[in-house]
Amino acid sequence: MRQAGSTSNVASVVVIGVDSRSMGQIRETLGAEATLPAQATKYEDALAVVRKLRPDVVIAGFDQDYEEAIRLAPQLLAESGRVQLVALSAHADSDRIRAAMRAGYREFVVLPDDAELLRQAVHEAIYQEGGDEDHGEVVTIWGSKGGAGATFLAVNLAAELSPVHRVCVVDLDFSMGDVAAFLDINPAQTMSDLLRNLHKIDERMLAGHVVVHPSKIHALVQPTDLEQREEIKGDTVMRILTTVARSYQYCLVDCGSRLDEPALTAATVADRILLVSSPDVPGIKNTWRRLQLLEKLGIEKSRIHVILNRWDKRDAPFSLADVEQNLSRKVDASVAFDRAATRAVNEGKLLRDVDKKCAAARDIESLVGLVTDGEISVEKRAAGPIGWFSRFSGG
Numbered sequence: 113m114r115q116a117g118s119t120s121n122v123a124s125v126v127v128i129g130v131d132s133r134s135m136g137q138i139r140e141t142l143g144a145e146a147t148l149p150a151q152a153t154k155y156e157d158a159l160a161v162v163r164k165l166r167p168d169v170v171i172a173g174f175d176q177d178y179e180e181a182i183r184l185a186p187q188l189l190a191e192s193g194r195v196q197l198v199a200l201s202a203h204a205d206s207d208r209i210r211a212a213m214r215a216g217y218r219e220f221v222v223l224p225d226d227a228e229l230l231r232q233a234v235h236e237a238i239y240q241e242g243g244d245e246d247h248g249e250v251v252t253i254w255g256s257k258g259g260a261g262a263t264f265l266a267v268n269l270a271a272e273l274s275p276v277h278r279v280c281v282v283d284l285d286f287s288m289g290d291v292a293a294f295l296d297i298n299p300a301q302t303m304s305d306l307l308r309n310l311h312k313i314d315e316r317m318l319a320g321h322v323v324v325h326p327s328k329i330h331a332l333v334q335p336t337d338l339e340q341r342e343e344i345k346g347d348t349v350m351r352i353l354t355t356v357a358r359s360y361q362y363c364l365v366d367c368g369s370r371l372d373e374p375a376l377t378a379a380t381v382a383d384r385i386l387l388v389s390s391p392d393v394p395g396i397k398n399t400w401r402r403l404q405l406l407e408k409l410g411i412e413k414s415r416i417h418v419i420l421n422r423w424d425k426r427d428a429p430f431s432l433a434d435v436e437q438n439l440s441r442k443v444d445a446s447v448a449f450d451r452a453a454t455r456a457v458n459e460g461k462l463l464r465d466v467d468k469k470c471a472a473a474r475d476i477e478s479l480v481g482l483v484t485d486g487e488i489s490v491e492k493r494a495a496g497p498i499g500w501f502s503r504f505s506g507g
């Protein structure tokens with residue numbers, strides 16, 4: 113967590129794999145905020161230099177040898193857990209941005225456009241108190257198709273967590289986010305305002321842009337009116353989620369059902385992905401396609417949980433075994449089809465405030481264990497209304 117400190121501190125920076133022109137740009141950008149070496153270190157010497165100098169920040173060039181820059185990241189972090197890694201490139205390539213994040217880079221900057229971002233990353237490196245262990249968990253909730261229940265689950269799961277944990281719901285559905293409507297809030301500040309001030313984002317600024325619901329859920333919501341939607345890049349999403357994770361224990365990200373840059377970035381950096389499927393053929397088919405995509409992106413299976421929403425086993429066109437066979441994996445949990453859900457949504461209320469004992473509310477309560485520990489809690493599994501919870505794979 114960031115703390116107020118002396119502004120006379122100067123960050124020590126090691127620069128890897130960049131040419132003299134980029135080195136000049138870095139020098140110009142950071143000025144007196146950092147001690148910089150006279151020239152860049154070669155990739156092959158990076159580990160030895162970091163071991164010796166223990167810098168606050170490593171800036172690694174992505175244009176000379178991208179694969180080497182990716183390969184080095186975990187080794188540099190293993191060498192010094194507190195070092196902040198910044199990727200530097202002449203182009204904002206989405207695949208490379210995602211690969212950088214997965215490897216452990218904190219920022220991806222293109223100079224001179226991102227000069228402020230680089231200054232801030234370096235500044236934060238000397239004011240940080242701890243490393244990643246201070247970060248909250250990022251949980252993305254992703255619908256396999258429109259209307260699967262991503263927003264419903266994000267909001268109501270947050271309501272289960274909020275009495276004991278600091279939790280923030282982030283509405284990343286830039287096309288038509290519904291979180292504000294589900295919580296019946298008319299926000300003074302929204303994601304749009306935050307995007308306008310992104311270059312200054314920190315925990316304090318984030319606090320000025322979240323809405324606080326009476327349940328203690330904090331939410332970063334989309335505007336209620338339909339504005340001109342801008343295209344959101346992966347590094348922007350990364351920046352927002354990093355700041356939210358620094359401020360909250362749980363960051364629940366409503367990704368809607370889109371396969372866009374924000375959703376894919378959130379999936380890449382998430383500790384857990386809850387893939388919400390509706391119990392119908394298009395829903396199951398699209399769940400399978402998303403599982404394939406996540407595998408292609410290199411996201412570990414252990415981070416992915418399939419949730420079957422609106423499940424009514426008496427009325428379902430197929431059995432749970434059929435679903436699992438079609439997905440070639442276990443379904444981790446289900447949430448019952450429940451009319452109270454529709455009432456809650458239409459009244460802008462939390463499900464538990466409409467009927468806290470209804471089947472769907474009990475199922476969502478059981479999901480808390482999945483978010484906090486990676487598995488449905490044992491007592492819920494035993495007492496739960498759905499027998500197949502006992503087949504839960506354990507994440």
Ligand SMILES: Nc1ncnc2c1ncn2[C@@H]1O[C@H](COP(=O)(O)OP(=O)(O)OP(=O)(O)O)[C@@H](O)[C@H]1O
Pocket residue numbers: 255257258259260261262263264265285290368369421422423447448449450451453454455457472
């Ligand atoms: N378990 C449930 N039982 C009955 N109805 C449900 C359940 N879950 C969600 N619904 C209903 O399904 C509708 C769609 O849910 P929701 O808006 O959360 O889906 P979504 O995946 O966020 O959709 P979108 O693609 O529009 O973002 C809501 O009106 C909600 O009332």
Ligand SMILES: [Mg+2]
Pocket residue numbers: 262263264285289290368
């Ligand atoms: Mg939604």
